[in-house]
Amino acid sequence: MLLSAIITIVLALIFYSWGVWGEKLKGRLTKKFLILFWIGLFFDTTGTTLMSMISEHPQPFHKITGLLAIFLMLIHALWGSVVFIKNNETWIKNFHKFSLFVWLMWLIPFLSGMIFGASAN
Incomplete structure (x- = not known):
């Protein structure tokens, strides 16, 4: 089960980072990036x-x-869905600021998990 947990957490890193950084580089929220968040x-x-x-x-x-x-x-994906559905151009172009904040906050437990997990062995 540990291997499955590690694989899924790494997949979360890949997909979430792809969505957040893809959105940042493109400069707008798209359906593709929203799906990657989910x-x-x-x-x-x-x-x-x-x-x-x-x-x-x-x-x-x-x-x-x-x-x-x-x-x-969850808040990020839900709010992103609202922004995408409302199709407000200003919100779509500025959503990446919230995305980066959430991604940075997400990195804290991701990295602490690696640190605490490695120190437990």
Whole structure:
């Protein structure tokens, strides 16, 4: 189960980063990037669930920041969906600012998971 958890968390990193940085480089939110946000959220939630099933003593910092990151990713994907559906050009062009913020917040538990996981062995 550990290998599955690691793979899904890495897939979350790939898809979420692709969506966030693709949007930033293109300068606008598109359907493709929105789909990548949702895929990243799916893999992160799946990986986090698997990790929580095998972790006997999760680090409080990692647990709190991980839950916060999933919540922020959900808000991000939902708000991105609203922005895309409303088709407000200003919102579409400026959404990347929120995306980068959420991505940076998501990196905290991603990196702390690697650090705490490596130090547990």
